[in-house]
Amino acid sequence: MATLSVPHHPPSPAEDAEQLRKACQGWGTDEKALIEILTHRNSEQRNQIRLAYEERYKESIIKRLESELSGEFEKAVYRWVFDPLEREAIIVNVAVKQKIDYRVIVETACVNTPDELLAVKKAYQARFKHSMEEDIATHSTGDLRKFLVGLVGTYRFNADDAVDININLAFSEAKILHDAIVDKAFHHDEIFRILTTRSKAQLNATFNKYKDEFGTSIIKNLSSKTPDEVVTAIHIAIRCFKSPQNYFAKMLRISTAKAEKDENTLTRVIVTRAEKDLKLIKNVYFKRTDVPLEQAVGKATSGDYKAFLLALIGN
Amino acid sequence: MATLSVPHHPPSPAEDAEQLRKACQGWGTDEKALIEILTHRNSEQRNQIRLAYEERYKESIIKRLESELSGEFEKAVYRWVFDPLEREAIIVNVAVKQKIDYRVIVETACVNTPDELLAVKKAYQARFKHSMEEDIATHSTGDLRKFLVGLVGTYRFNADDAVDININLAFSEAKILHDAIVDKAFHHDEIFRILTTRSKAQLNATFNKYKDEFGTSIIKNLSSKTPDEVVTAIHIAIRCFKSPQNYFAKMLRISTAKAEKDENTLTRVIVTRAEKDLKLIKNVYFKRTDVPLEQAVGKATSGDYKAFLLALIGN
Incomplete structure (x- = not known):
């Protein structure tokens, strides 16, 4: 469920490299052309363009782009072109x-x-x-x-491995987590053990048991506590285990909000997810805010940076 | 530098399976035939024999051997036949x-x-x-x-990766380890951090610096302290990082000694190393004890168990 769209018959890597070279030459850079090419090639194609560019022009496309571009736009392009x-x-x-x-x-x-x-x-x-x-x-x-x-x-289980989910264990470990949270014993070894070693499937069973048994989700219970670094880290880990899409949708809400605008996070989420699950994240975002993600990003950004992100979001 | 020797033209897996089957049939098991076949096939060949046996006789060779054999011999064969x-x-x-x-x-x-x-x-x-x-x-x-x-x-570096060994870091971390050992602060977080995350190459540079700077090897320094479980675990880790061959040679010395005879360890070391570096371990053993490993193992064991181990040692 990526937002990245790639033409059915894209130009060859050599042709793309040539167009990128042209866009970087002469007075002023042709940012529109750069954005048009880069935001419509998948990672394999971008790798091939990098190789073709380097072979032909004996310089690194990444270094060239760094010297041509600036600000948040440069940072976003720099993140995106890498494997x-x-x-x-x-x-x-x-x-x-x-x-x-x-x-x-x-x-x-x-x-x-x-x-x-x-x-x-x-x-x-x-x-x-x-x-x-x-x-x-x-x-x-x-x-x-x-x-x-x-x-x-920890090398956990992959999703397609056959994991035994143990419901009794989920219950007993939900209780351990709950007791620790109630006691504000967040630095308890057992919390670390459970979160750092159990499989994601087992952990999600534990989080479900937690809600069943104690009436509130573990996330809500944690949110009501005064956070230090460790509590915040635990909080993020649980959110990511439960649903990366919900987590990233929230990161996008925060990073595009006027008060807390955070381009680093905005760029990171869009660039890392555009080829993976950004479509799902967009859906969650819209459900939660009633605002299309494109609109929020458009408001929070400007210029080439805005055009680049919107192209990756699939506008 | 394995001790395992495999015939240049071994029988086919099907032939081996048939011979094993014969050795297990009738009154009494033909242990000699079992040992002769099993101790002269490498892991790939043993895997194929397992498959051929299972296909032909619709039973697991491992289960069959378990029911035919007993005692330390059974345990050793059970370890050996596995991948x-x-x-x-x-x-x-x-x-x-x-x-x-x-x-x-x-x-x-x-x-x-x-x-x-x-x-x-x-x-x-x-x-x-x-x-x-x-x-x-x-x-x-x-x-x-x-x-x-x-x-x-921790996923450390493999030996053929290009690791940067940092000599200044080796010096500063040797000092951290030395201070902790002098203070008997073995449970110090920094000891755990260094030993559990640094590459083996970096750790060995640190252990060398330790000896250069403080005049005694870290192993000797640790040996003189009253051991608890954690100190013992640290001790073993350092020995294994420094030289697995020296470590295993020592394990063989201990496990064949009259007072501390320990078949579990003896079997584990010989079975796991026979296809890898048991020849090197044998050399270290002889240098340290002036007794050939075969002789020590022969004295410490008897019967089919002895014949099996000696065959793996390459007698």
Whole structure:
């Protein structure tokens, strides 16, 4: 359920490379042409264009675009042209280095399937010559470290593996979570154990049991508590396990809101999801706000950046 | 540097299956024939024999052997016939369930390459319908849990990846480890962070720096401390990171010693290493003890069990 649309008979990578080159030459850049090409090619096609461009013009298209463009538009294009795995590796690396933006790390660890996460970790190692785990561990401390390294480390089940969901276990672990939340014992080892090691299917059974038994969803229960970093990280992990689409729709609501406008998050969500499930996220967004996502993004952005995002949203 | 020797022109899997069948039929089992076949086939050939046997005789060769054999011999054959990945998964599962034998878990996590460990974790999931991390976390507590889940969880670098070894980092982390050991602060978060997330190459640089700076090896420094479970687990991890061959040679010394005879360990080491590096381990063993491994194993065992192990050692 991607929003990305690709022409049935796209030009060859060499032709696309030539058009991109033209758009970058002379006085002023032809942003419209850039947007038209880049936002209508899938990741495999973009990889081939990168290779064709480099072979023909002996320079990196990424570096060229960086020097031609600027501001949020540049950042968004820079994210988009990368291979998705490398892109997520870069996003995590930036998050690790910037005062550790643990929210992005939790999101990456919990939204991706285990095999996707593993591929991102391999891309991270290849690019940064460190493992993701060691960089996260080095830049965090205490319980936040324990939680983040646990989330990133565990190789969980993939959705198509045969997992045994154990209902008794779901009940007993829902109770453990509930007791800890009631006692405000958020840093409890058992919370970390459950969230960092159980399969997503088992966790969702536990969250359902939680609601059945205690009358409120775990998310609501957590929201009413004074958040510190660890509580916020737990909160995000549970939201991502329950429904990445609902989580991302909320991120888009927050990042396009006037008061809290956050281009980093806006760009990240649209660029990383356009080829995956942005159509589903758009639907959730509309249900929750009665405003089409295009309209909200259009209001919150301007210029080439706006045109670029709207093209990816499938306007 | 395996000790396993395989004939240049082995019989077909169907022929082997037939010979095994014959060896199991009638009054009494022909253990000699079983040993002769099973200890001279590599894992791929053994897999094919299993399939050929099952197809032809509509029963599992593993179950058949279990019912024919007994004692330590049965256990050793049972370990050996499995595919190596599945075998390690079973070994870990047994270790998890038996009062948590954390030594075996540390060994598996630290001796295997990251890709091997990942393959073992996938085999574990397929067989036991739980992730290795969740089972370990469920059956352990406190700092031991933290250490074990960290060791098993991190996807480190493989040996052929380009890792940057950072000498300054090796120095500063050697100092952290040394200070913690001097202060007997073995449960320090930083020890866990370093050992569970750094690449093996980086860790070995750190251990070398440790010796250069402080005059004694980290192993010796640790050995002089009163061990609890966590210290023992740290100790084993470091030994396995430094040299699996030295570690296994020591395990063989201990498990064949009269006072501490331990067939489980003896079987595990010989069965898991025969197809990998048992020749190297034999060399280390001889250098350390002046006794050939065959002689020590011969003294410590008897009967079919002895014949089976000696055949795997390459006598």
